[in-house]
Amino acid sequence: MVKPMSSNVAERKLHSHSLDTGMSDGLPIAPHTQILVLNNSYEPINITNWKRAIVLLLKEKAQALSNRVIRLVNYIRIPYAKIVAATPTRAMIYKRDNNKCQYCGSTRSLTIDHVIPRSKGGQDTWDNLVVACASCNVKKGDKLLEQTNMTLARKPFTPYNKVQFTLSYSEVPEWREFLFV
Ligand SMILES: [Zn+2]
Numbered sequence: 001m002v003k004p005m006s007s008n009v010a011e012r013k014l015h016s017h018s019l020d021t022g023m024s025d026g027l028p029i030a031p032h033t034q035i036l037v038l039n040n041s042y043e044p045i046n047i048t049n050w051k052r053a054i055v056l057l058l059k060e061k062a063q064a065l066s067n068r069v070i071r072l073v074n075y076i077r078i079p080y081a082k083i084v085a086a087t088p089t090r091a092m093i094y095k096r097d098n099n100k101c102q103y104c105g106s107t108r109s110l111t112i113d114h115v116i117p118r119s120k121g122g123q124d125t126w127d128n129l130v131v132a133c134a135s136c137n138v139k140k141g142d143k144l145l146e147q148t149n150m151t152l153a154r155k156p157f158t159p160y161n162k163v164q165f166t167l168s169y170s171e172v173p174e175w176r177e178f179l180f181v
Pocket of ligand 1: 101102103104105106132133134135136137
């Protein structure tokens with residue numbers, strides 16, 4: 001059982017963190033902001049509010065890497081099913097496919113294509129949705145891939161970690177370096 005930290009100790013810890021990071025406002029992380037939580041492996045696992053982040057720092061369960069990023073001291077295992085969105089949003093598909101038509105590489109007039117058409121039982125799943133330009137989408141139409149002479153640049157896949165997608169829309173520059181850890 002870990003003894004709860006007295007508030008004095010907690011304040012000193014905050015202060016020493018602030019010295020370490022050169023922050024002048026006395027906090028190791030930016031108050032009133034969202035904080036990126038990295039696993040011990042630097043893999044992004046969560047985005048939390050600053051108060052929760054402070055608690056993790058005070059309990060010495062995390063260390064501040066910058067004023068918008070903390071890293072867990074211990075590696076935590078996260079069940080795969082919990083971190084991956086079962087149904088991807090359109091934005092997630094665009095991001096995964098790098099805003100490029102997966103048939104011809106075009107970056108213009110993009111839409112989402114069902115590799116196995118909906119009419120043939122294709123679902124809105126990670127492995128059945130790809131970015132396609134309007135002309136490839138029309139060309140492929142209601143056919144199966146095998147019935148066309150078209151090929152996919154890359155087999156559509158279920159991403160490893162949905163936080164990566166959140167990061168990719170974020171405007172916090174210091175989060176971006178952890179996008180594809
Ligand atoms: Zn295309």
